Amino acid sequence: KSELVQALTPDGLAILNYDDPNVRVMNTKTQARVLYYGTSEKADVRASTIGGDALRGRSFVLHYQQQSARVQLRIPGEHGITIALAAAAVGVAADISLEEIAAALETLTAFKRRGEIKPGPNGSTLIDDSYNANRQSILAIAQAMHETSLDPAGKRWAVLGDILELGPYAREEHYATGKALASLVDYLVAIGEQARFYIEGALEAGMPDENAYYYSARLENQLELEAAKKAAAHLLKDQVRSEDLILLKASLGLGMDTLFTMLYDA
Structure with missing residues (x-):
């Protein structure tokens, strides 16, 4: 630069x-x-x-x-x-x-899928930031969530897919992201192949096992990926309450917009 x-x-x-x-x-x-x-x-x-x-x-x-x-x-x-x-x-x-x-x-608004505030399942609030992802952008929006006042019963959920194109740094970046998220959100839902390292980092930093969910899926296997998203959507529809705040974020290749659609399927 x-x-x-x-x-x-x-x-x-x-x-x-x-x-x-x-x-x-x-x-x-x-x-x-x-x-x-x-x-x-x-x-x-x-x-x-x-x-x-x-x-x-x-x-x-x-x-x-x-x-x-x-x-x-x-x-x-x-x-x-x-x-x-x-x-x-x-x-x-x-x-x-x-x-x-x-x-x-004052007229600036978020671009589509870049920090859009939307209604989530069961009356919750969802931040759709699913257009792309890297460690810095994930932690920036998670910090904003952490600083946002919720109802005393409200919980913060981070629903994350893989960060792509990291090469040999994939494990390190996902792990560091998960570790930092442990102090910013209450629940972590990870989808993908490298996303398992989010969970490893979060658990290492003290997130309770029961608050961390991992749905394994390979990017090249579309059926596997869509099944993982469907399972995550089912979890959210079952567990999320009206007081909760949800972040949806991943690299564009994960197609997390389909998960958002699944949240409203019957």
């Missing part, structure tokens, strides 16, 4: 995330003007007074130079703030007023 910054001409503009130290130092690789965004007071375009709901959208005050404007997002997760600040920095560079930028940011 630094090669893109390096390729900029002196009259160009590099918009960099100040909160990421690896990105911040890219300013040394360019002759172009640098505009930083982030939550640090040292960022040019920054957010302060962060509040709101991690699941349904954070609120914050947007700052640039002597201007400020309040923003209420409608996209889930802390990463929504980062996305909004990057967009705001582009707006600032285009001489758009902070008020116009704030108004535009």
